[in-house]
Amino acid sequence: LAKTIPVTETRGGGGAPPLFERVAIVGFGLIGGSLGLAIRQTWPSSLVIAVDSKSVIETAMRMGAADVGGDDLVLAGDAQLIVLAAPVLANNALLGELAEYVAGDALVTDVGSTKRATMTAAEALPPRLPFVGGHPLAGAAASGVDAARPDLFTGRPWLLTPPLERPAPGLERLTAFVEALGALPRVTSADDHDRLLAYLSHLPQLVASALMDVVGTHAGESGLALAGRGLRDTTRLAESPAAIWRDIARTNPDHLRAALDELIETLEAVKADVGGGDAVLERVFASAAAWKRRFPPI
Amino acid sequence: LAKTIPVTETRGGGGAPPLFERVAIVGFGLIGGSLGLAIRQTWPSSLVIAVDSKSVIETAMRMGAADVGGDDLVLAGDAQLIVLAAPVLANNALLGELAEYVAGDALVTDVGSTKRATMTAAEALPPRLPFVGGHPLAGAAASGVDAARPDLFTGRPWLLTPPLERPAPGLERLTAFVEALGALPRVTSADDHDRLLAYLSHLPQLVASALMDVVGTHAGESGLALAGRGLRDTTRLAESPAAIWRDIARTNPDHLRAALDELIETLEAVKADVGGGDAVLERVFASAAAWKRRFPPI
Numbered sequence: 001l002a003k004t005i006p007v008t009e010t011r012g013g014g015g016a017p018p019l020f021e022r023v024a025i026v027g028f029g030l031i032g033g034s035l036g037l038a039i040r041q042t043w044p045s046s047l048v049i050a051v052d053s054k055s056v057i058e059t060a061m062r063m064g065a066a067d068v069g070g071d072d073l074v075l076a077g078d079a080q081l082i083v084l085a086a087p088v089l090a091n092n093a094l095l096g097e098l099a100e101y102v103a104g105d106a107l108v109t110d111v112g113s114t115k116r117a118t119m120t121a122a123e124a125l126p127p128r129l130p131f132v133g134g135h136p137l138a139g140a141a142a143s144g145v146d147a148a149r150p151d152l153f154t155g156r157p158w159l160l161t162p163p164l165e166r167p168a169p170g171l172e173r174l175t176a177f178v179e180a181l182g183a184l185p186r187v188t189s190a191d192d193h194d195r196l197l198a199y200l201s202h203l204p205q206l207v208a209s210a211l212m213d214v215v216g217t218h219a220g221e222s223g224l225a226l227a228g229r230g231l232r233d234t235t236r237l238a239e240s241p242a243a244i245w246r247d248i249a250r251t252n253p254d255h256l257r258a259a260l261d262e263l264i265e266t267l268e269a270v271k272a273d274v275g276g277g278d279a280v281l282e283r284v285f286a287s288a289a290a291w292k293r294r295f296p297p298i
Numbered sequence: 299l300a301k302t303i304p305v306t307e308t309r310g311g312g313g314a315p316p317l318f319e320r321v322a323i324v325g326f327g328l329i330g331g332s333l334g335l336a337i338r339q340t341w342p343s344s345l346v347i348a349v350d351s352k353s354v355i356e357t358a359m360r361m362g363a364a365d366v367g368g369d370d371l372v373l374a375g376d377a378q379l380i381v382l383a384a385p386v387l388a389n390n391a392l393l394g395e396l397a398e399y400v401a402g403d404a405l406v407t408d409v410g411s412t413k414r415a416t417m418t419a420a421e422a423l424p425p426r427l428p429f430v431g432g433h434p435l436a437g438a439a440a441s442g443v444d445a446a447r448p449d450l451f452t453g454r455p456w457l458l459t460p461p462l463e464r465p466a467p468g469l470e471r472l473t474a475f476v477e478a479l480g481a482l483p484r485v486t487s488a489d490d491h492d493r494l495l496a497y498l499s500h501l502p503q504l505v506a507s508a509l510m511d512v513v514g515t516h517a518g519e520s521g522l523a524l525a526g527r528g529l530r531d532t533t534r535l536a537e538s539p540a541a542i543w544r545d546i547a548r549t550n551p552d553h554l555r556a557a558l559d560e561l562i563e564t565l566e567a568v569k570a571d572v573g574g575g576d577a578v579l580e581r582v583f584a585s586a587a588a589w590k591r592r593f594p595p596i
Contacts, residue, residue: 196517199512211561213564233504260572
């Protein structure tokens with residue numbers, strides 16, 4: 001098969017034999033596309049199979065992010081690793097039908113932003129299709145396959161959630177795979193994952209969207225024209241695709257509601273403090289500044 | 299007096315005679331320092347007088363942001379333009395004592411983030427010291443004089459709030475001054491200013507701090523180590539100096555409480571929607587994305 005991008009050596013492996021000869025990626029957006037590019041760069045001899053709509057596949061092929069592609073799940077039939085990279089609820093539905101399309105043995109993983117619902121959906125898979133959940137904590141301002149980059153995962157954590165009965169078949173190989181792509185694998189439970197991500201990722205997204213909604217509605221276009229970097233950065237996430245986030249909210253409602261409750265409580269306390277004493281305001285600013293300084297450099 | 303930085307021509311004026319021969323800047327942080335640099339670059343022959351603590355003045359002189367400086371307001375005594383660039387409540391207190399230090403005529407302005415309380419405080423000034431409020435909508439990730447830049451105001455709006463009895467003495471000259479520095483002057487009322495800024499600037503700041511407080515407290519340092527660009531951008535403002543924001547909250551409590559109320563209401567509606575129907579979530583995401591796209595390029 002023709003390779004349309006120059007193959008460069010990476011710290012991940014270069015000419016090393018691929019861990020999986022054939023990898024199928026189902027759902028080819030920012031993460032799926034970046035994964036395709038990273039695999040082709042790390043293991044030039046492995047075959048990347050992309051499954052998505054025809055127009056996405058066209059772009060993917062043009063970018064050199066996949067070797068073959070199409071809109072039929074049957075293409076994943078002889079892959080040794082199947083990566084579900086569609087929105088969470090689509091991944092969960094795919095887990096229910098995957099066994100019909102894949103006849104042999106394959107390791108199955110996903111890259112979704114919530115893990116409990118997906119681990120439950122994966123219980124439908126037969127033993128020849130072991131499942132280990134995955135979530136690369138890598139993002140970009142833009143979404144879609146056009147924004148895909150081979151180094152998206154470099155130096156970024158990649159959380160892995162094996163089923164509770166350990167040792168999980170496939171965990172070791174998936175860990176090696178993720179590591180070879182330059183990411184930092186970390187094993188965790190699905191519930192710990194979903195609770196942590198409610199704070200690290202899901203809450204900031206909802207806040208950015210709610211803030212942009214409120215500010216835009218009030219300031220209007222002429223007011224927004226005056227806004228500086230502060231508002232822009234704080235609402236950077238507000239263009240995120242709604243469909244992805246609807247699935248995340250649906251599959252992490254309890255932790256997300258708890259996180260929203262805490263933020264609302266803090267904002268209520270700040271509001272009560274505004275124009276009165278400054279005790280809450282000073283506590284919140286001091287705590288926020290201290291945490292902000294403890295962010296490791298990216 | 300020795301000029302310690304190379305003088306370069308700018309679109310603001312170059313060798314044009316300065317609008318004010320002597321400008322005193324009281325409070326020499328990011329805004330005051332940038333103003334000093336911009337004035338010295340625009341009008342090489344004008345004298346910039348900096349008033350702040352001794353250590354700040356030392357830095358300012360080293361950076362070439364002022365010609366003379368010290369910690370005594372008496373230095374502003376013979377300036378023709380006096381710019382108050384300390385936190386809002388300090389500016390307001392200075393307005394009460396300025397007439398004791400300045401014997402002749404001078405135009406007085408400020409660069410504070412709220413305007414109503416400052417306009418009221420300025421009513422104490424004698425007629426020989428006319429006051430026009432000002433607020434350059436320019437910021438940077440860092441604060442303090444060390445972060446000062448001569449081009450901080452280039453292309454940025456600079457809101458001007460004259461007293462209600464117009465035509466305000468000095469408004470025309472201040473408009474020309476701001477324009478010559480490369481900024482975009484816009485005249486508005488103090489109340490319209492404070493309402494708009496509550497949404498454009500004050501609410502995002504409080505939200506960024508509250509979010510960082512809640513997320514840091516929950517995730518801890520090990521959790522934060524996993525966070526990506528989304529959380530970083532959304533909480534970029536969380537390192538802002540508390541003292542400045544305490545003054546802003548104290549002088550804009552009504553508009554700020556109203557803005558907080560609206561955001562809390564939106565977050566409550568989102569919370570009620572999470573895991574249920576998706577109507578609110580989809581409305582907020584669609585509205586936010588639409589407003590985000592309407593931001594003009596910076």
